[in-house]
Amino acid sequence: EVAMACKDLRSLAGCAAALSLGFTTAASADQTVKIGMILSLSGPTASLGENILHGAQLYFDTHKSELPKGVNVELLQRDDGGPNPGNARRLAQELIVRDHVQMIGGLVFTPNAAAIAPLATQSKTPLVRMNASTSNLTRLSPYIVRVSYKKWQTAYTIGEWAGKHGFKKAYVAVSDYAPGIDSEKAFIAAFAKDGRQIVGTVHMPQITPDYVPYMQQIKNAKPDSMFMFTNAGRITTAAVKGYSDAGLKAAGITLLGPGDITSDEELPNMGDAVLGTVTAGIYSAHSSLPQNVQFVKLWKSKYGADSTPSFMAVCGWDGMAAIFAAIKEGKYTGDAAMDALKHWKNPDSPRGPIAIDQATRDIVQQVYIDKVEKVNGHLANVTIETIPNVKDQWKLVNPL
Secondary structure (H helix, E strand, C coil): HHHHHCHHHHHHHHHHHHHHCCCCCCCCEEEEEEEEEEEEEEEEHHHHHHHHHHHHHHHHHHHHHHHCEEEEEEEEHECCCCCCCCHHHHHHHHHHHCCCCCEEECCHHHHHHHHHHHHHHCCCCEEEECCCHHHHHHHHHCCCCCCCCCCEEEEEEEHHHHCCCCCEEEEEEECHHHHHHHHHHHHHHHHCCCCCCCEEEECCCCCCCHHHHHHHHHHHHCCCCCEECCCCCCCHHHHHHHHHHCCCCCCCCCCCCCEHHHHHHHHHHHHHHHCCCCCCCCCCCCCCHHHHHHHHHHHHHHHHCCCCHHHHHHHHHHHHHHHHHHHHCCCEEEEEEHHHHHHHHEECCEEEEEEEEEECEEEEEEEEEEEEECCCCCCEEEEEEEEHHHHHHHHCCCCC
């Protein structure tokens, strides 16, 4: 009867409840815990999902010996193909109903994460979000916890920093989807006060081969800075090159943004066009924190001496660390898992101390003001200021 019910995806809540009878709350001998990983692993944004997956796999391989005796963890990897809410929802349904996963991790894009939220609520399946950074996502289901970051954490912070460091006129250019709009609102909320001006805004296609026309429009407005958000990876490399090719860098217009736009692994592809860019980010591979030095060493040992972990790789690492912590407590299903995840903290993450805010299920962490410089002949994000214990400012100004 349970099997027949599972064939009807409309019976998801009842099916998941019936299936849960076959599992115990605490980890027991010879128990296999299944974790679904939904990531964008193909198409122009494949590098984003790959970095999260590599970080999660690295933590898994490094720490699997710490699991309770007789408890095994199985990762079920799925590719949503990029921004595709329908596909992401279908994959989540299959993982929950057919594969009987106890938790789902990953999720690169906001629309995909939002599409899965109702399924998490119906089936009481915790979602450990390792990217998907729009602020309101954790309010879509009580079974969501975010271990990555929020756009308001970084975009608001760089807006505050720019205002304190002499910038007066900014132009805002963002990708035209939820995280871009979120970033735009956050930067403006922090920057546009005390006589400072937003001289223009533009919403750019999420994926476009040519950013120069947009950059020329910005140059003509003569700002002293441009705040930009585009997806990390090759997309941002094209945007940064457009910024340089259109003459904004030569005109002295400083490029500002969240850490997405100077992701460590992509800096070599950007070239000198990115020098001088200032961002607010959650991680730099150049960090001298002892735990990061060890993390980078492990990364290079597994993925190659010339490879560099990005901030998404660290989110994958930390996401798997949170999942392992819940499993080691014997809490890996439904409300018990969420209780463990809501109380999770890690003082020794490669990015510095992090903790989950129990009230919002969002991460609290340090935000680093980084400037792209050359270090020993290589481009690097060099931290010039550290802001501790940063929460999601959007939730602070939009309480329930």
